[in-house]
Each structure stands twice: as C-alpha cells, then as structure tokens.
Amino acid sequence: MNTISLLSAVAFWLAAWAFNEWLVRQRFDNPIARHAAGIAVPLLFGITILVLWEGIVRGFAVPSVLLPAPSAIWQRLITSLPTLWADFRQTFLKSVITGYVLGCGSGFIVALLIDRSPFLQKGLLPLGNFVSALPVIGVAPIMVMWFGFDWQSKVAVVVIMTFFPMLVNTVAGLAAASHMERDLMRTYAASWWQTLVKLRLPAAWPFIFNALKINSTLALIGAIVAEFFGTPIVGMGFRISTEVGRMNVDMVWAEIAVAALAGSVFYGVVALVERTVTFWHPSVRGGQA
Amino acid sequence: MERESFLRDRLIPIGTVIVAIVAIWYVAVIFLNAPFERDTAARNGETITFAEIVPKTMAQERPVLPAPHQVAAELWDTTVNKAVTSKRSLVYHAWVTLSATLLGFAMGTVLGILLAIGIVHNRAMDRSLMPWVIASQTIPILAIAPMIIVVLNAIGLSGLLPKALISTYLSFFPVVVGMVKGLRSPEQIQLDLMHTYNASSAQTFWKLRWPSSMPYLFTSLKVAVAISLVGAIVGELPTGAVAGLGARLLAGSYYGQTVQIWAALFMAAGVAALLVVIVGLAHSAVLRRMGARA
Numbered sequence: 090m091n092t093i094s095l096l097s098a099v100a101f102w103l104a105a106w107a108f109n110e111w112l113v114r115q116r117f118d119n120p121i122a123r124h125a126a127g128i129a130v131p132l133l134f135g136i137t138i139l140v141l142w143e144g145i146v147r148g149f150a151v152p153s154v155l156l157p158a159p160s161a162i163w164q165r166l167i168t169s170l171p172t173l174w175a176d177f178r179q180t181f182l183k184s185v186i187t188g189y190v191l192g193c194g195s196g197f198i199v200a201l202l203i204d205r206s207p208f209l210q211k212g213l214l215p216l217g218n219f220v221s222a223l224p225v226i227g228v229a230p231i232m233v234m235w236f237g238f239d240w241q242s243k244v245a246v247v248v249i250m251t252f253f254p255m256l257v258n259t260v261a262g263l264a265a266a267s268h269m270e271r272d273l274m275r276t277y278a279a280s281w282w283q284t285l286v287k288l289r290l291p292a293a294w295p296f297i298f299n300a301l302k303i304n305s306t307l308a309l310i311g312a313i314v315a316e317f318f319g320t321p322i323v324g325m326g327f328r329i330s331t332e333v334g335r336m337n338v339d340m341v342w343a344e345i346a347v348a349a350l351a352g353s354v355f356y357g358v359v360a361l362v363e364r365t366v367t368f369w370h371p372s373v374r375g376g377q378a
Numbered sequence: 379m380e381r382e383s384f385l386r387d388r389l390i391p392i393g394t395v396i397v398a399i400v401a402i403w404y405v406a407v408i409f410l411n412a413p414f415e416r417d418t419a420a421r422n423g424e425t426i427t428f429a430e431i432v433p434k435t436m437a438q439e440r441p442v443l444p445a446p447h448q449v450a451a452e453l454w455d456t457t458v459n460k461a462v463t464s465k466r467s468l469v470y471h472a473w474v475t476l477s478a479t480l481l482g483f484a485m486g487t488v489l490g491i492l493l494a495i496g497i498v499h500n501r502a503m504d505r506s507l508m509p510w511v512i513a514s515q516t517i518p519i520l521a522i523a524p525m526i527i528v529v530l531n532a533i534g535l536s537g538l539l540p541k542a543l544i545s546t547y548l549s550f551f552p553v554v555v556g557m558v559k560g561l562r563s564p565e566q567i568q569l570d571l572m573h574t575y576n577a578s579s580a581q582t583f584w585k586l587r588w589p590s591s592m593p594y595l596f597t598s599l600k601v602a603v604a605i606s607l608v609g610a611i612v613g614e615l616p617t618g619a620v621a622g623l624g625a626r627l628l629a630g631s632y633y634g635q636t637v638q639i640w641a642a643l644f645m646a647a648g649v650a651a652l653l654v655v656i657v658g659l660a661h662s663a664v665l666r667r668m669g670a671r672a
Contacts, residue, residue, distance in 0.1 A: 106502070109502045109505070109506050110502045112502075113501045113502045113504075113505050114501070127505070130502070130505040130506045131506050131509040133506070134506035134507065134510060135510060138510075154532065156529070208391050208394075209395070211387055211388070211391035211392070212391030212392050212393075212394055212395035215392055216395060216396075222600070222604040222650055223604070223646070223647045223650050223651075224604075224607055224608045224611050224646045224647070226608055226611070227639075227642070227643045228643065229627075230627055230628070230631030231636070231639055231640070231643075233631065234442070234631065235442065314612055314615075317615055318628070319631070329525065333525045333528050338525065338529070341525050353513060
C-alpha cells in the first residue's frame with residue numbers, strides 16, 4: 090500500500106516531466122493555446138511537487154510532526170478558517186497594510202523633499218544603501234518594547250523595513266529622466282512642479298514599482314517576525330511559534346499556506362498596477378512578444 | 379564635468395548626516411528617558427529640574443533608548459575586554475552567527491548557480507521552474523524559520539546546519555535571478571561566433587557565458603550575503619537563545635537589557651557591512667583580472 094502510493098507518485102512525476110518536455114517543444118499557432126501552454130507548464134510542475142510530497146510522506150510513513158501531507162494540511166486549513174481569518178486580519182490587514190502604506194509613503198515624500206538638495210542626497214543615499222543591506226529586522230524587539238505588544242509595534246517595524254528601499258529607489262528614479270528631456274522642459278519654462286509631474290515622476294515609476302514589489306514581501310516578513318518578540322494571542326507569527334511548540338505542525342503549514350497566498354496576491358496586485366501605470370516600459374510592452 | 383572630490387562629495391555630506399542623526403538620537407534619549415526619571419523623583423517626593431534630568435537620562439541602567447556612548451561602551455566592553463571564547467563576548471556570538479551565514483551563503487550560491495545553469499540550458503526547466511523560483515520568494519520564509527529549526531532538531535540535525543539552511547533558502551534566489559540574466563547576457567552575434575568556431579556547448583559555457591555573467595553574479599552575491607545574515611539571525615531566535623547575535627537580541631528583549639540589544643544590532647550591522655565590503659572587493663578583483671586578460 091505504502092509502496093504503491095510512493096511508486097504512483099514517482100510515476101506521476103516522470104509522466105508530468107515528460108509531458109512538460111513535450112509541451113515546451115510545441116509550436117502553437119493559436120495564441121490562446123500558446124497562452125494556455127505557458128500557464129500549464131509551471132502549473133503542472135507545482136502539482137507534481139504536491140503529488141511527490143504526498144507520495145513520499147505516505148510511502149515512507151513520515152510522522153506528521155515532521156512533515157504533514159498536503160491533504161492533511163488542506164483538511165486543517167478548511168476546518169480552522171475562523172482562526173486563520175482572525176490571524177490574517179491582525180497581521181496582514183492591520184500591521185502589514187498600515188506599515189506598508191506609511192513606510193512607502195514616507196520614503197517617497199522624503200525622496201521628494203531631498204530632491205532639491207544635492208548635498209542631502211549625497212549624504213543620505215549611501216546611508217540608505219547601507220541600511221538596506223543591514224539586518225533591519227533586528228529592531229523588532231526594540232519596537233515591541235516601545236510601542237507595546239499590539240499591532241502598532243509591528244507597524245513600526247514594517248515602516249522601518251520599507252522606508253529605505255523606497256527612498257533609494259525613488260531618488261534613483263527621479264534622476265532617471267535624461268538631460269535632454271529636462272532641458273526640453275526648461276525651454277518650455279516649466280516649473281519644478283510641472284517638470285516633476287509631467288516628466289520625472291513618469292520616468293521614475295519603474296523604479297518606484299520595483300521598490301513597491303520588494304517592499305510587499307519585506308512587509309509581510311517584518312510583521313510576522315516582529316510577532317515572535319511579543320504579541321497578543323492572535324496573529325500569524327504568534328500562531329506559528331505557539332503551534333510549533335505544541336507540535337501541531339499541520340496548523341503551522343496551514344498558516345504558511347495563508348501567508349504564501351497573501352504574499353503572492355499582494356505581489357500580484359502591485360505587479361498588475363505596475364503593468365497599467367508603466368504600460369510604455371519595454372519590459373511590459375515586450376512581455377508577450 | 380567636474381571631477382568628483384572625495385571630501386566634497388562623500389565625506390562632508392555623509393558626515394553631516396551622521397552627525398545630525400547622532401544629535402537627534404541624543405535629543406530623543408532625553409525625551410524618551412525623562413518620564414522614568416520624573417517618576418522616580420516623584421516617588422521620592424522630590425522635584426527635579428530639567429538640567430538635573432538630562433545627565434541622568436544618559437546613564438540609566440535599562441533606558442528606553444540608550445545613549446550612543448552607552449552603546450559604544452557596551453560594544454567596547456563586550457568585544458575588547460572579554461576573552462573571545464567567553465560566552466559574554468560579542469565576538470563569540472558574532473562568530474556563531476557568521477559561521478552559519480557563511481555556510482548558508484556558500485550553499486545558496488552553489489545551488490543558485492546550478493539552478494541557473496539548468497534553467498539556461500533546458501527549456502522545460504526554464505518554463506516550469508522560473509515562475510516557482512519567483513513565487514518561492516513571496517512566501518515569508520523567515521516566518522517558517524522557527525518551524526524548520528524545530529523540525530530539523532527533531533530528526534537530529536542541530537547546531538550550525540539548520541540555520542545555514544535558512545540562509546541557503548534566502549540567498550539562492552538573488553543568485554538564480556542574477557545568474558540567469560548573466561548567462562543569457564552574451565549577445566546573439568557572440569553566440570553565433572562560438573557557433574562558427576564549432577564550439578561545443580561546454581566550451582561556449584566556459585569561454586563565453588560564464589565570464590560574461592560575472593558582473594551579474596557579484597551584484598547578486600552582495601544582496602545574497604546580506605540576506606543570508608538576516609536568515610542566520612532569525613534562525614537563532616527559536617533555538618532557546620543559546621548563542622549568536624539573534625540569541626542576544628532575544629535574551630535582551632526578555633530581560634529588558636536595551637543596551638545589550640543595541641550593541642548586538644550594531645555588531646550585526648558591522649558584520650553585514652564587512653561581508654558586503656568583502657564581496658565588493660572580490661568583485662573588483664575579478665573584474666580587474668578579466669579586464670587585464672581581454
């Protein structure tokens with residue numbers, strides 16, 4: 090029985106692999122079929138991973154304390170939806186979104202403020218680059234001490250983590266418009282504001298969206314890790330650390346699945362907005378070519 | 379164009395900003411720590427003037443925000459005055475974290491390069507793996523770090539390796555993305571030239587793709603080394619705070635030792651800066667050699 094499930098999982102893996110190899114060599118004339126094939130290949134790969142995981146867990150009878158099967162995680166996920174929703178609301182809706190908006194917003198505003206002072210730029214940019222390389226997550230215990238256990242301290246951590254990538258990228262983006270284009274604006278006698286809104290901000294969007302995308306994952310990580318240092322009895326980080334202690338590993342995986350889904354959707358939404366705002370950019374235009 | 383001067387374009391602006399930050403820090407120290415001193419004075423039935431509060435806020439045992447000189451003193455005390463092997467030495471803790479970081483960084487780099495080679499040479503791998511490599515980073519891996527540590531402990535793996543595995547997971551991603559870009563950076567005309575030489579795909583790889591991917595590799599390595607340090611620090615949180623910079627952070631937050639937290643933070647910052655600088659030096663050394671060869 091156990092060997093059968095293992096063998097069938099391996100058989101599925103080999104079959105899916107062969108099918109993928111065949112699929113990527115096909116030339117589809119129909120654009121819809123080509124598009125479907127483009128989605129099917131990675132999807133099949135993901136399903137294969139899940140099947141292989143299930144097969145290995147069943148085949149070798151891995152205890153669920155170490156690694157629960159995907160089916161067990163799914164069971165757990167749909168039976169504990171209220172808990173997961175409460176955690177999601179505490180961590181994602183309160184901490185992550187608030188911190189993300191505040192951090193990105195203040196990074197953007199500070200970048201605009203120092204834009205007119207080359208001196209401040211020269212002073213702040215190397216520091217901003219330096220801070221981006223630091224383990225900023227380490228401020229979490231300090232923030233928990235200052236702002237208490239509730240979501241405010243997590244917001245503070247997220248703000249600090251997202252501020253510097255946004256600052257550095259916005260400043261770089263505002264410098265992206267070329268001299269020729271800026272000189273043209275000058276010949277039009279455009280004011281600083283007009284140049285900013287009509288030329289430099291549009292040119293900066295790709296950089297700003299780059300920061301927004303980086304920050305979308307950073308924000309989630311910051312909020313969850315900050316909860317390890319103290320939290321009320323709700324939240325994704327809290328649930329993960331306590332359920333690990335109680336050896337309910339399937340619950341932990343369910344929480345991870347929610348976090349992964351939330352992270353991917355968050356990233357996806359930012360990427361979608363980017364496609365509509367920077368429709369002119371080569372990387373968007375050339376996407377399907 | 380004017381030539382860039384080190385003094386005018388680097389030292390003075392950066393120095394001014396740092397001085398400003400330290401000044402703001404001292405002001406914040408006074409205002410954040412003053413309530414505690416006022417409370418103490420009120421409990422003793424004394425009145426305390428602002429001039430008396432200021433020096434006291436700089437010398438508290440467990441301040442809300444320690445003054446820069448307190449942090450500096452703690453750093454000096456725990457690095458220079460303690461034996462390196464002592465558990466109270468910050469150098470010892472930094473070394474514990476650094477060894478996990480380096481091991482994870484090395485494994486992540488090798489894994490990332492291998493994956494990138496596979497992705498560049500095999501269409502099926504490219505199409506099926508690349509979306510998942512990107513999706514893997516939207517999973518807050520740091521969040522599941524505690525579980526990985528606990529699970530690996532349960533099957534008998536403890537110490538360095540579990541932490542290093544988290545660093546590996548975090549650091550392979552930038553390397554894959556950078557290397558795929560780098561290995562594809564040779565232009566069609568160069569690939570065609572290799573084709574006319576009847577070069578095998580191994581020869582094309584070693585003589586064209588690999589050298590031209592070096593700038594991309596090192597840019598990715600800088601990101602990877604910084605992020606693997608973060609991974610190692612977070613990996614230390616759930617192990618019961620035994621050793622390492624993450625353990626110092628956790629122990630400091632349990633016992634309200636703010637000075638200790640700040641000292642560990644600055645140590646971590648120093649280690650991160652050191653690692654990035656080393657990778658940067660290796661980068662320029664490799665590029666210089668390649669430039670000399672060309």
